[in-house]
């Protein structure tokens with residue numbers, strides 16, 4: 191990205207003023223601890239003007255994005271042209287905040303400004319030292335180190351099944367990672383599983399009835415998958431063990447997938463009375479051809495890591511004994527590549543597909559919303575919950 195000029199307190203460049211007015215320490219994943227008042231927000235804006243050191247382009251972009259979100263709400267202007275690099279980067283940073291509420295943006299802005307004390311400025315300028323923990327919720331852990339933001343499914347006692355809260359945490363983690371200092375973002379799992387897919391008990395607690403739960407589930411799923419479609423940096427899956435359901439279908443939206451030879455890939459949607467999601471009804475036939483996609487998505491055929499590699503879903507398979515070492519060594523090297531080149535190349539690959547992906551996602555969610563209310567699905571889930579069936 192073209193360097194964004196930093197002018198300390200007394201010599202503001204009017205054309206860049208908007209960028210520097212509104213620092214964002216970090217986009218909090220999880221709930222803000224308190225609400226910032228308008229006065230806190232204005233104080234923070236004044237504090238920014240007093241910063242003596244340039245906080246770096248990434249922080250300036252975050253400041254800009256949070257300011258716009260806090261004042262104007264979600265991004266509502268057309269995207270600048272591909273060669274208008276600075277305005278495009280600003281637009282992307284703002285747009286990446288999606289529907290983040292104004293109050294949350296204001297709070298994040300205030301938090302960011304207060305974090306830009308001399309001691310915290312080093313990390314916000316991308317000087318990666320020791321492991322910099324950016325977010326931790328119980329079941330999704332996010333860390334950033336060596337130019338890599340790592341998002342970890344961390345619920346090994348339940349084979350990393352994804353709860354309703356985890357979907358929301360991942361959406362926020364991706365938003366934050368899209369504008370942090372890292373070059374690439376990686377998903378992996380704790381324990382023997384990569385992820386066992388949707389937590390099937392998500393369907394069993396519906397205080398306002400199943401129809402309402404299914405409606406909310408479809409809205410959440412659509413936003414969740416869109417956050418993968420839109421993610422601007424290289425997105426890599428380090429599949430450390432078996433993957434089930436939505437954790438498999440999402441792989442079609444990743445840029446690279448590295449698998450241990452202990453990994454398996456299983457999408458038992460028909461067995462569960464459900465249908466495909468995460469755009470897999472489009473990406474899987476495209477990746478592996480319709481005949482192989484049918485075996486997975488309709489018949490629930492489980493693939494070994496090598497089969498998944500042969501069908502183009504996995505980039506490379508490593509022996510379990512050397513998996514972690516080899517993969518992370520490679521990823522650290524990739525993370526040193528010029529980040530903007532990688533982003534732009536990804537954009538070139540993704541941009542012709544985006545409208546199609548949004549449309550497929552929307553349709554899959556509508557169909558699933560109805561399927562979740564079907565007898566086939568309810569019975570399958572009840573059988574799992576009452577321990578009558580397993581994959």
Ligand SMILES: CCCCCCCCCC/C=C\CC(=O)SCCNC(=O)CCNC(=O)[C@H](O)C(C)(C)COP(=O)(O)OP(=O)(O)OC[C@H]1O[C@@H](n2cnc3c(N)ncnc32)[C@H](O)[C@@H]1OP(=O)(O)O
Pocket residue numbers: 347348349351352386387388389390391392393403404406407408410411434435436437458459462464467562574579580581
């Ligand atoms: C209406 C509201 C909707 C809201 C939904 C929001 C969006 C959803 C969108 C996505 C929809 C669906 C896509 C999918 O992902 S479908 C795939 C779902 N996954 C499964 O069917 C896997 C079920 N699990 C198993 O079959 C087995 O557990 C296993 C993974 C094969 C592992 O077997 P194991 O013998 O090695 O281990 P096990 O003892 O069974 O598991 C240990 C404990 O973990 C619990 N657990 C495992 N997976 C899940 C899961 N997916 N959901 C909930 N719990 C899971 C298991 O119950 C054990 O718990 P406990 O020790 O007995 O307490």
